[in-house]
Structures are given as C-alpha cells and as structure tokens.
Amino acid sequence: MKPISFQILGIGCWGPGFQNWSQLQSILSETNLDTTSEESQSDISKGPKPEIIPANERRRAPLPVRLAVESSWQACQHANIAPESLASVFVSGIGDTQLTDYMCKALVGESKALSPTKFHNSVHNAAAGYWTISTGCMQAANSVAGFQEAVSLALMEALLQCQIEGKPILITFYDAPSSTVLKELLKNETAFSASIIIGPADTSPDAQNYQATISNGAYQWPNFKSTQPLEECYNNNPAAKLLPLLHAFAHRDANTMQSITMPLSSERHLSISAEPQAT
C-alpha cells in the first residue's frame, strides 16, 4: 500500500512523573529527570480528574476512563480543535482488570449481585463512551484491543480512517495497573495514557508532515531508554509502547528525527518518519 502522509495536530498525556505533554517532553529530552516529588507520587496513586467529565459522572468513572478522557481533552486543547468534531479510536492493551476482578469475585459468591453502574462501566468502550458523552461528540468512536500490539494497531486503524475520510481523528492509548490476581499474567503496574490528534498532510501549513509506511517483515518493539519509571512503564504497559514515537515527535529538528518502527503482526510492521522539509 502507498505510504500515508499525516500531521500531528495535538498531543496530551498522563503517566508516571508527568501530567501533560510539556512535562513528558522535558523528561524525554532529559531536561527534567526529577520525577520523585511527594506531590506527584500522591497524584499518581489517585489518577487524573478530568474536568470535562461532569462531577457526578466523574465520581463513578474508573481509572482507565479518567486516564483516557484526561489525555484526550488535553490533546484537543493543544490542537485547539473542538472535541465534538473528532472521530476517535480508543485502545487499551489489557482492559479494565480492576472491574474484571470486581465482577469475577462477585460472581464466585452466592448472591452474584453486580452493580449496574460497574457492569456498564466494564465494557471495553467505556472510555469512548464517557468521552463522547462528556464532550457531546456524535462522531464515530471506535474502541479496539490489540494486547501487545495495541499501539501499532490503533495507530494503523486511525491512519487509514484519517486517510479515507480526509479529516482529523483522535487516538487515545491507555492502560491502568493490573488487578492483583491478573498481575501475574498481565504485568502492568503503571497508569499511562497518551492521545494524539492526527490530520491529513498539509492540514496546517506550519506543522511537520510525517509518513507512515506499512511493510512486510517481522519486527520487535524498539529499545527505549529513559528514566527508570518511564522504562518500567514502557516495558510492561501496552499503551506506553507509544513512548518511542512520542520521543520522536518531541524532537525539535524533524530533518534529523529518527524513524520509529513497530510490529503490527508476526509478519507486518509500521514505520513512521518525518517527511523532509523544503528549505
């Protein structure tokens, strides 16, 4: 297939040691490696409180939903785009294992009674649901799973949709810590979310054009070197597999941006690089 040209119109994120894109950029560019203040630790344990979700709904919103909505809202503000105009692809590698844990424990008991709110929150598209409800967005909202390939598959899906429809689309990648029982299998212990809004090439005359190429061949996820908490997050949190690409997008000089390649399947891979800029 032909390469897809696109732009990055906005980025939002929340994770270990950062609560927005500029803070993550500082960590990625190694200008700020101090991520251990008590304040940020306490914030991390509770997760974000996205103001865009109405207060009474926010109290019921599970952590994965709050992560996803927070970074999505940040990305819209960064891009200065009205959220209700955007189609979206939400992706989580392991889903909401805390709610899985709640349901499975309740169903072992005699009464098997489930909370109706927790049950409807347990759908994988809860984040997409809360997002579209909170922002009044009636556009197509997709919610996909890809386990260890969650990031590359969601990127690919959104790139194809953006190319066909010729308009911007929001992609949100999020995973929260595994429940105690499932942690042995799904190792993640960190909360991470990142959102990027992509648009067709030349949407904004000032923005860099990037190129996505999908090719044959087996590929491993790239090595990622950063602070210890961020490396730990990258290694175990499926959504954090976006970090090398975020690192590349943070690079100030697009002409020397490193191409990022990630596996899509056992025999296909996705590469993203900057298009050379006219001088």
Place this chain on the structure above:
Amino acid sequence: MEIRLIDYQSTTAAGVDIDALRRAIDTQQSGLRLNDLPLCDIATWIGRVDGLEQMDLGPWQSRNNALAAMGLNQGSILAQLEQLKEKYTPSRIGLVMGSSTASIDRTEEGYRNIDEDGRLTPAYRQALVHNPHSPSLFVAHTTGITGPAMTINTACSSSAKVFASAARWLQLGLVDAVLVGGVDTLCLSVMYGFHSLQLVSENPCRPFDQARDGINLGEAAGFAILMRPSDAEEGAGVSLFGFGESSDAHHMSHPHPEGLGARLAMQQALDMADLPSDSIDYINLHGTASKANDLIEGKLVEAMFPKTTKVSSTKAWMGHTLGAAGITEALIAVDGLRRNIIPGSLNLSQLDDQLALNIDSNNSNVPLNYVMSNSFGFGGNNCSLLFGMSGDA
C-alpha cells in the same frame, strides 16, 4: 464503495451453520430455551449453543474460543482461507474480530478455582486468553493469518463495525482479503450484569410487541471473508455498499431518547451507498425487545423510511448475542437478500401501539435489492450496514 462477501458462516442456538439457520428461519423454529446455564439461577430464556463444553483447546481454552473454533469449522471458511493464503501469502490476509465478552468466561472460571494464596491455578495462567484481544489472538493462531489482526470491542455494535474497518483496510490496499468475525459467549458476567440493569425477560423475548418485557441473552460466532470487487470475480454475490458509525453522546446504558446517534449511522450508510431511503427493501433492526430500544428505534425508522421498507428483529431466534449480534444479523439480512426472503419478527403478536412499522411475524418472499442491519451498543455506540447484490451500485 463496494466490498464483496466471498463466503460467510453463522453459528447460533438457531443453527450450527448457515444451512441450519436457514431451516430454522424457514420453519420459524426458535433456538431459545429456558435458562440452563450452570451456576446461573436467573429465570429467563437463553440462546445457548450445544457442544461447547466438550471442546478441548489446550492453552487456548475458553468457552468463547471454543465457539470461535466451532464457527470457523462450518462450511468452507477454512478452505477458502487456505486458498487465499496460497494466492496472496498469509501476511496479506487481515483479521478483524468483534466481541464484548472476549474470554471473560474463562476468567470467571479461573476465579472459581483460585488457590489458597489467591493465585490462578496453572491451567488458568493464560495471558493470551484473559485479555480483550483474545478472539483475534486465537483466530489468527488457528487460521494462520499473519496480517494485521485487530479486535473491536464496542459492546453490541462490535461485530457490525468489523465490516467498516475491513472495508477501509481493503480500500487502501493494506491487505487483499479480510476475515471478519464476531464471537460472544454466555457467561455469568453478562447474565448477572443485564439482570442488574433489569433488562432480562423471564419469557421468550418479543421484539416490538406491545407486551415485550425485556431481552434474552444468547451466544454466537459469525464469520465472513471480504475482498475488493477487482480481486473477487466470484463470491457469494452480495456486497457491502455502505456503513455508518456514530455515537449517541447521551448515556452509557440508555439509548438517546430520539435516537439521534442511530439516525446518523443509518443516514451515513445511505449516503455512502448513494441511495435514497426508499430503495431499502428490508432492515434487520437492532430490536432487543427492551422497552426503550424498540420504541426509539421503531419511531426513528418510521421517520426515516417509507412504509414500503419492511423491518423485523430476528433476536427471538437466538437471543441478543451482544458482541456477535452485529455480524449474526448482518448475515441474516445478507442471506435473506440472496434468497429473497425476509425473516419475520418472530414472537410478535401485537405491535407496540405507538408504532406503525411494516413488520410481520411471518416470513415473506419478495424480491430484494438492498437491505440494512442496525447494531447499537452500550456507550451509545451505533453502526448501520447496507448490503446489496454485487455490481448493482
């Protein structure tokens, strides 16, 4: 836009394969039964598929994967895939699965067999099973597809949206053929979950009936092979010409009171196919038999389509199969299109007195050109699909 269906199969309580489903439809024989799911004492009727408990999948074991395996083994799906892998290479075949339960049935079972230290016992330590991508991981493993494999989990619209994604993959040349599928299984999570929402009926469900009192849950696997028309001279003779995807932006588990999101989805599908609403001969409605869904969807269809468009809900044949409902009902509509048969709205005796739909409990034999299928899910997630005879657009 035209994407051809090359082959398709359906496994539900109403029939283990598409031939059995046809017989059930033609004889109006429902597959629903009184709830006999082990460990579940809810008074209701269910669409349970027989024979899943006997299947051994080793490290892939789950009821959901067993149903996927059973579905894949019907008809010529696997044989067709072998030919396509030979012709295009396995990496040029894509896979898009839709599911809402994935293999949570197995996670439930794992929790019932937890050891003294609170750990999953060895048989249940299956990372590739206890995650929402498990349907695609298992089907890719089983079929040898090595192209991109993605799972869509948007509750009850999941396996309708697989057609939309596959169409995009094919249009841009990502792959040369896509196996789309939907698989969802009966498990305690959905039984007690829908029970907690007071949506489950004690009776066989009666979509659109004045006396309807809730849904019956079911399980299903459905598969279809999709290709570009330029690569598919021969096929099943039917094509996807339009789809619409939208959000209600209203509530996690209640539909929009005026069905605004559903309206957007149906209108987009018509616009993409460049067809007026009066060209649609039949719509397989979402029609869950819940009070709210059927009234809202019925009113909306009355407003958008002329009285010549016939409609029905087929959920009384196999129950609401949730994440598998999209493809199950799309294939019922497609198979009806090929055979010029509109399945009746089984169990309908008196239409809701607030509705004036062109709906009948009996089947009808009429020439069909274009059909639609609606699927609406929690989170306000909507998808409408529009099919016609190949080459018509």
